[in-house]
Amino acid sequence: MMRGKMSFWCWLLGWTIATALAGAPAWAQQKNGFDLSQALIPASQILHGGPPRDGIPAIDQPRFADPEDARLWRDEDLMLTLDREGRSVAYPIGILNWHEIVNHRHGGSGVLITFCPLCGTGIAFDPVVDGRYLTFGVSGLLYNSDLLMYDRQTESLWSQIEGRAVAGPLAGTHLERLPVRHERWRDWQQRVGDRGRVLSTDTGYHRNYRRSPYGDYDHSERVFFPVSHTSRKYHPKTWVLGWEHNGEAKAWPFPELAKHGDTLRDRVGGRPVVVHYDAGVPDATLTTETGEPIAAIRAFWFAWYTFHPDTDIFEVP
Incomplete structure (x- = not known):
């Protein structure tokens, strides 16, 4: 914008x-x-x-x-x-x-x-x-x-x-x-081969899909609308992966995952989970110990925090 x-x-x-x-x-x-x-x-x-x-x-x-x-x-x-x-x-x-x-x-x-x-x-x-x-x-x-x-x-x-x-x-x-992923176009094609289909730009509407209507919003510190809870622990637009289970919420900030490595074993609400971090996107996904995907949320830090002000946060010691 x-x-x-x-x-x-x-x-x-x-x-x-x-x-x-x-x-x-x-x-x-x-x-x-x-x-x-x-x-x-x-x-x-x-x-x-x-x-x-x-x-x-x-x-x-x-x-x-x-x-x-x-x-x-x-x-x-x-x-x-x-x-x-x-x-x-x-x-x-x-x-x-x-x-x-x-x-x-x-x-x-x-x-x-x-x-x-x-x-x-x-x-x-x-x-x-x-x-x-x-x-x-x-x-x-x-x-x-x-x-x-x-x-x-x-x-x-x-x-x-x-x-x-x-x-x-x-x-x-x-x-x-x-469960969903965020992937680069090239990486997704390489991963799925002929099993993939992509949403067509033939949507019935005339839009410039190569231009975001939000400008540099993803990188700006500005949040356009008031929120209930705020935290300055990270830049508001820092990417985090968040998940809630048994009344316990946890966030894995991407800068912390970048310092830790590609794979992290953790526990939320008593349940063991595995975080998989892809620095190239960047993205992070969550699975069970046996590899079954879990529907976690990739979000800006401010957004996860305002809905989960009591969230635990993964930090590299």
């Missing part, structure tokens, strides 16, 4: 924050048409992100291409990748920056791909709740600077990082997270 001088988008974000914090009483009950009267989080902390509901359009009818036909992407471009049922699918971050949600249904099942550019969080979910397949859109609202998505069947609001409905008829319900 920032390139050199203040852009229109930065001005709009500033106006949004000021207006939300000013808070007319009616806003505590409804924002962007969503009923917040019985929200599980403070309604005053649910902020307008700037665009209206569906102003950032989710991809509802995704098309996929063979990697050799996807000529837009360069070797170092980042993909959010999901391995499932013997196949692997790459969702380019260049596309997710503009759409944030992909409703990918195949057969009787499907997957919900979500990405919050403000928190750096790419998270996949199983969209089936109590036997009902849900489809999701971008609400235009934020909580702790994170994407609040909504399901179109009940109009419940869902916190992306929590994977939990925080307002509406499904409030308190959780989505099951699915």
Whole structure:
């Protein structure tokens, strides 16, 4: 959103924050048409992100291409990748920056791909709740600077990082997270070979998928929206891997993993886990001791911390 001088988008974000914090009483009950009267989080902390509901359009009818036909992407471009049922699918971050949600249904099942550019969080979910397949859109609202998505069947609001409905008829319900990786385009192709498909740029929308609308945000210390808890222990945009189990949360900051090495054995909530660090991306993934993937979250430090202020932190002695 920032390139050199203040852009229109930065001005709009500033106006949004000021207006939300000013808070007319009616806003505590409804924002962007969503009923917040019985929200599980403070309604005053649910902020307008700037665009209206569906102003950032989710991809509802995704098309996929063979990697050799996807000529837009360069070797170092980042993909959010999901391995499932013997196949692997790459969702380019260049596309997710503009759409944030992909409703990918195949057969009787499907997957919900979500990405919050403000928190750096790419998270996949199983969209089936109590036997009902849900489809999701971008609400235009934020909580702790994170994407609040909504399901179109009940109009419940869902916190992306929590994977939990925080307002509406499904409030308190959780989505099951699915393990994903962040990989460079070249590395993913080499790993999966002919088992891979990539989300096509034929999305039905005209966007420059080679340009991020967020400028240098990933490296700036600036966080556009207020958050509940802050820590200056690391740069706000330091990458961490985070996971919570049995009420215990832990973060593995990438600078600490870089000092430690590629593989780390650890324990969270009484469960042994193995952290695998790839400095080339950079990325980190979590598995069981037997190698089964665990759905941990790659996030900016500020984002993990604000949702988990009591988190343990791995540090090299």
